[in-house]
Amino acid sequence: MxxxxxxxxxxxxxxxxxxxxxxxxxxxxxxxxxxxxxxxxxxxxxxxxxxxxxxxxxxxxxxxxxxxxxxxxxxxxxxxxxxxxxxxxxDAFGYDAVGSRALEPLVSLLVERWFRVETRGVESVPAEGPAILVANHAGAIPFDGLVLSHVVRQHHPRQRDVRWLVENEAHHFPFFGTLMSRLGAVRACPENAQVLLERGAAIAVFPEGNQGLRKTFRERYRLQRFGRGGVVKLALRTGAPIVPVAIVGGEETYPLLWRTELFADLLGLPFLPVTPTFPWLGPFGLLPLPARWRVAFGPPVRLDLPPSAVDDPSAVSRINERVRGEVQALLGELLGRRRGGFW
Incomplete structure (x- = not known):
């Protein structure tokens, strides 16, 4: 051995x-x-x-x-x-606390040894109460939710659990969707997010959605639109602070060369990725490349607006762009400091 x-x-x-x-x-x-x-x-x-x-x-x-x-x-x-x-x-979303802890050594092996993750600013996540971690989204097969959840649990002073929201398509795969739910992922929709926040949970959201996953390698780390301000509306309704997060490494883990819709409908997916290893190596091409990941947390964004501001489109849009700008600035800092995607 x-x-x-x-x-x-x-x-x-x-x-x-x-x-x-x-x-x-x-x-x-x-x-x-x-x-x-x-x-x-x-x-x-x-x-x-x-x-x-x-x-x-x-x-x-x-x-x-x-x-x-x-x-x-x-x-x-x-x-x-x-x-x-x-x-x-x-729990109501399929999270298995016992099974998740049993798999923690394997997740740690992936994140700490394979991705060699580096973290800074994790103390920006509130020690208790609801919080919304807003991060960029990347990778033909996104590991960012799992990595972010692991980083906070392992490195935060209070070892907080983070429930991350995933696209509906992830639940179309018989094993993968169930496994993600058991580990703490939650189907992405405003109702699920609000329930978790009202229970005092910290959640991770990726406002780029599928548009973030569709970026080719040439477009890496260029943030897409943050939807229509759903994250800001959640924060206004629940009083949860928004913590901007930048994640670097996902674009190199599965470099997307181009997309194809061939067979995508049969699998219930928006597209099938073509990477340097998939589909050329068959199922082995789905294994993640050993890119070095970096995760940076910015100071919490407190809105200082009444809940009624949720009905003010201009206020919601202004805050939405502010949060997007802070995530992009964090990304720029991380990209400026690294020597390359794999070291």
Missing amino acids: TTLEARFEEALREAETRLGTESGLEAGTRRRLEEELRVFGERMAERLEGLRPGEERDRRALASARELLALDTLLRLATRRWLRGRSLVV
Whole structure:
């Protein structure tokens, strides 16, 4: 067993001990799952061995991929322990607190080791009470909600949970949509967001919506319109402060070369992405590239307006553009400091 696998195994054991749950998994199902993961791991290894990187940084990236993608071991261990530890109790939006904590070591491995995330200003998130984290949206397959939630939980002084809103299309996939809900994602709509804020939750929203995901690599980190001010209206109705957040790394994780509508309707998607690896490597092309992520939080924006201002289109539009400008400024700072997308 490699050093990474040993550390991961130890982290999973610790998580299992903290959870103190052993609901068990039917033996036949467990064997079938482990066999499928073993075959997948072997095929992944063959794919990686067949690649011939030309540059030193490519070789380092592939070395990291081989280490991280020892799926025969890592995914088998993670799946087994999560299925043992998952709860039968979920909240109104499908969040499974026990199962989410059981998967935390795997999420941490992805975010801290694979994406090597750097964070600053996380203390801008209020210690308690409702808050709206407003961030840019990127990536043919967006990891930004998961990364943002993990960063706040791990690095905030109060280790706050953040519920992030995801597009409806994410729920069209049988496994992916359910998994995201179990980890804390919520279907994006004003009603769901308001319910969470009224309960005192911190939520993450991505006002660019699908337009943010449709950006090609040439258009990376250029903010799209922030809708019609739905975030501002939520803040006015609930009194929640708005925390601008900039996330860098998602555009390089899945660089979108172009879009195609071919077969998209059959899958219930607005488009199918074409990246340097997908669809050329088949399902392996969906694996995220090891881009270095950076997350910056700005000071909270307090509106100092009465709730009745929600019916004033000019006030809503003015604040909406102010928030968008602050997110764009944070993005500019992060992009100006980094040396490249992968280091």
